[in-house]
Amino acid sequence: MNTDVFIHHSSYVDEPCEIGAGTRIWHFCHIMTGAKIGRNCSLGQNVMVASGVQIGDNVKIQNNVSLYTGVIVEDDVFLGPSCVLTNVVNPRSQINRKSEYQRTLIRRGATIGANATIVCGATIGQYAFIGAGAVVRGDVPDYALMLGVPARQQGWMSRHGYRLVPVDPAAKGEFVCPVSGWRYRLDETGQMRCLDWPEEKPLE
Numbered sequence: 037m038n039t040d041v042f043i044h045h046s047s048y049v050d051e052p053c054e055i056g057a058g059t060r061i062w063h064f065c066h067i068m069t070g071a072k073i074g075r076n077c078s079l080g081q082n083v084m085v086a087s088g089v090q091i092g093d094n095v096k097i098q099n100n101v102s103l104y105t106g107v108i109v110e111d112d113v114f115l116g117p118s119c120v121l122t123n124v125v126n127p128r129s130q131i132n133r134k135s136e137y138q139r140t141l142i143r144r145g146a147t148i149g150a151n152a153t154i155v156c157g158a159t160i161g162q163y164a165f166i167g168a169g170a171v172v173r174g175d176v177p178d179y180a181l182m183l184g185v186p187a188r189q190q191g192w193m194s195r196h197g198y199r200l201v202p203v204d205p206a207a208k209g210e211f212v213c214p215v216s217g218w219r220y221r222l223d224e225t226g227q228m229r230c231l232d233w234p235e236e237k238p239l240e
Contacts, residue, residue, distance in 0.1 A: 106137040106156060113142050116150040123156045145195060165193040179228040192228055194218060
């Protein structure tokens with residue numbers, strides 16, 4: 037474990053595990069053996085990270101979030117307070133289903149809102165935005181805005197976290213972020229792409 041890590045004295049960290057430099061782990065957390073947490077992450081109060089979970093760099097995990105075996109979180113993800121991530125679709129107390137854990141993948145830059153539920157087996161696309169209280173039951177495209185129970189796509193979100201607006205209603209597939217001015221386009225496969233994002237340029 038990296039020595040440049042803050043761990044509140046009320047938290048438990050089971051070794052061996054991996055925790056990157058600059059990461060902060062706050063009150064009453066539990067990091068289990070074999071978990072991998074990247075650099076410059078923040079884990080709020082009462083976060084549990086199970087064995088085998090992988091968390092990238094610069095991930096913000098708010099209070100009361102449990103990440104069970106099978107969850108993979110890429111860089112720059114935001115997990116809102118009390119959001120739920122599962123790993124078995126048909127749990128029964130009497131039946132051991134550890135061999136049936138399913139993967140949940142949350143891609144780079146995605147936001148999961150407070151009290152949202154992600155049913156296991158889903159991939160949440162890059163910079164997708166899952167609204168508070170939504171229940172997601174399947175894969176989510178990059179940049180998609182998902183709201184409701186069950187969650188349905190209600191538009192597109194920019195990398196800066198604002199709903200994209202059409203550049204011209206007559207020009208289908210062209211969008212702009214109303215705050216940053218960055219342009220987006222739906223490609224021929226229906227995937228949203230950012231046109232003004234060189235990977236070396238940080239968000240401001």
